[in-house]
Amino acid sequence: MVLVVNGVLQEEAPTDSRSLYAAHPIYRETAAQLHSMPAKLVGPVGLLYVLQREMAATLPHDKNVNILGSDDMTSCIIVVTRHSGSGAVALAHLDGTGTEDAAGAMVQRVSDLAIGYPEGRLELQLVGGFSDPSHYSEELFFNILCAFHKQPVEIDLTLCCVGELNTTVRGGIHWPLIYGIGVHVKTGEIFPATFPDKGPDQPLRTARQLTGGQQVLDIYDCVSGFLKIGPFNYDPLRGVDLWLAQTDQFILQHLSTTPEVEPPHFVSQIRATLKYIQDNQFPAVTVFRDNRPHYYGRDETTGLWQPVRY
Numbered sequence: 001m002v003l004v005v006n007g008v009l010q011e012e013a014p015t016d017s018r019s020l021y022a023a024h025p026i027y028r029e030t031a032a033q034l035h036s037m038p039a040k041l042v043g044p045v046g047l048l049y050v051l052q053r054e055m056a057a058t059l060p061h062d063k064n065v066n067i068l069g070s071d072d073m074t075s076c077i078i079v080v081t082r083h084s085g086s087g088a089v090a091l092a093h094l095d096g097t098g099t100e101d102a103a104g105a106m107v108q109r110v111s112d113l114a115i116g117y118p119e120g121r122l123e124l125q126l127v128g129g130f131s132d133p134s135h136y137s138e139e140l141f142f143n144i145l146c147a148f149h150k151q152p153v154e155i156d157l158t159l160c161c162v163g164e165l166n167t168t169v170r171g172g173i174h175w176p177l178i179y180g181i182g183v184h185v186k187t188g189e190i191f192p193a194t195f196p197d198k199g200p201d202q203p204l205r206t207a208r209q210l211t212g213g214q215q216v217l218d219i220y221d222c223v224s225g226f227l228k229i230g231p232f233n234y235d236p237l238r239g240v241d242l243w244l245a246q247t248d249q250f251i252l253q254h255l256s257t258t259p260e261v262e263p264p265h266f267v268s269q270i271r272a273t274l275k276y277i278q279d280n281q282f283p284a285v286t287v288f289r290d291n292r293p294h295y296y297g298r299d300e301t302t303g304l305w306q307p308v309r310y
Helices: 017-023 026-036 099-113 136-149 202-210 240-245 248-255 266-279
Strands: 003-005 047-049 054-058 067-070 077-083 089-094 122-128 155-162 167-170 173-176 181-184 190-194 226-229 294-298 305-308
Touching (some): 017 026, 017 155, 026 155, 054 099, 067 089, 077 136, 077 155, 077 181, 089 099, 122 136, 136 155, 202 266, 240 266, 248 266
Parallel strands (some): 003 155, 122 155
Antiparallel strands (some): 054 089, 077 089, 077 122, 167 173, 181 190, 226 294, 294 305
């Protein structure tokens, strides 16, 4: 019983977003403020991009990361947990898999990073999802709130822009208003954003999610400044050759939960991932030799992630 909504400690997590907004109009106001910001096109320098079923955490004095961000969400929800005193912040891109463990890991990471810093409160911010026909987003929203409600510390829900507050209607079809957000690490400011560069090893990281990887992986160590990918394995995808032979429309309809509203690059990314799986059926053998992760550090000259031996 630790979720705080609009300053009030809750005995139970809100059952759905609509009743939350009806009881606490403040969330409509803060969502409107977020929508009023123009979406920023964020380049790779200083960016730590978090893919679906990933999370990352850092502190304001991290010289390698200025912005945490993620996009390409339709029915997914981006979750931000921040400690108001230290500025320690974690971001996760959740799709319904590994939600409870991810909530616990985010609270733990932020709490650990905040040790020794001034007094402050844990804050929870949710952006994404929309009023999709299958109600994926609403179910995910409820599960996220329940997961944070079970945590052993109080946490303030300070921003909730999900469901109807992140939905517009075009041509009779519900569309998400915001597909991605960034967080300024130094200030904690959240803003709508798109990220053309999604960091290293994108097909490998997406392959884990496409083949059913159940964990939300923590991909960053702010002490060393290294982005860490793996090691992990995935089951060979049956019929990958057949998938690659299908039309774009077939892939869109069968590999998306929300095919009508996916961003235009969805199919090309899926094809790149399927090709990667075709070429690397057993990543534990061919990709993560000797069970070694892929480490990346920030190149001081270019500001980009570069492979490092560790």
